[in-house]
Amino acid sequence: MSQVLDTPPPTAPAASPAAPAAVGATPAEADRAGTDLAALAVRHGLTVSGARPTLPEYIRGLWARRHFIGAFSTAKLTAQYSQAKLGQVWQVMTPLLNAAVYYFVFGVLLQTKRGVPDYIPFLxxxxxxxxxxxxxxxAGTRAISGNLGLVRALHFPRAALPISFxxxxxQQLLFSMAALVVILLAFGVPPALSWVLAIPALVLQFTFNAGISMIMARIGARTPDIAQLMPFVLRTWMYVSGVMWSIDHLVSAHGGLPSWVGTALQANPxxxxIDLMRFALIDSFHASQLPPHVWAIAxxxxxxxxxxxxIYFWKAEETYGRG
Known part of the structure; x- marks a missing residue:
């Protein structure tokens, strides 16, 4: 009996260096265990799931998926009017019908066409x-919030979505440009070498649109309700962008306006x-008359x-599709 009572208790096995710290471990022991686990992950090439890559890595990953971006955008364009009987014809008909409505309201009823040469091509x-x-x-505003299934299922640079949209x-604009060329010719606007300037103008506009779309994609991912507000913001922006009327004529007709108002309207991106394209395509808006600083501003x-x-979009890369 005395031998049993005097027997020392069995010694607990030593913890593995890579094992998590036991309950009640001191902070120093917990830090040492965490360091061991981090070293083990580095040794085996493990990284944090969904961590934001560096900016150069992100750009390389985006470039590597350029074929996906092109195929995705083409597929979305093809499916856009797949349920309509006229199909892809609506790609041209939709902006033409909008232009017809604006011509009736602004050109005929409000007479904004006065003093504007080639008003229909202008409009x-x-x-x-x-x-x-x-x-x-x-489309960029809903790029993340409207594609959460894709974002959560696949690993790819999320900027691919707003860029593809x-x-x-x-692509849809290029279809519309074919109709625009027909309208220009029908209203006596002859082809000119200045039409080539439409290419750099579209490149600059695409870059601007993609940047704003990425900003709105990040905001829309965090606050989906912003998508309901954007149509009102964009409609207001349209009315101050000289889509249906000439900004130069408005500024000259209202000489009492503060000087900064005219400057702000003309510097509106x-x-x-729009001015770059008009001066490139319409003969009465000679490209040579376009001030050089307009290209610099664009x-x-x-x-x-x-x-x-x-960069703004990339900074929140690891947050998309979570929560």
């Missing part, structure tokens, strides 16, 4: 170019890209929105 160009910006931003709208807006929007 249709403005509607088409504005629609490109409007639809890109609206902008590319979809660019939507108005800048480039500045594109770089500011494109680069700034991309």
């Amino acid at each position: 249709v160009t403005g509607v088409f170019i504005w629609t490109f910006t409007q639809t890109s931003i609206l 902008c590319l979809q709208q660019l 939507a108005a800048i890209y 480039t500045g807006w594109a770089l500011f929105a494109g680069v700034g929007g991309f």
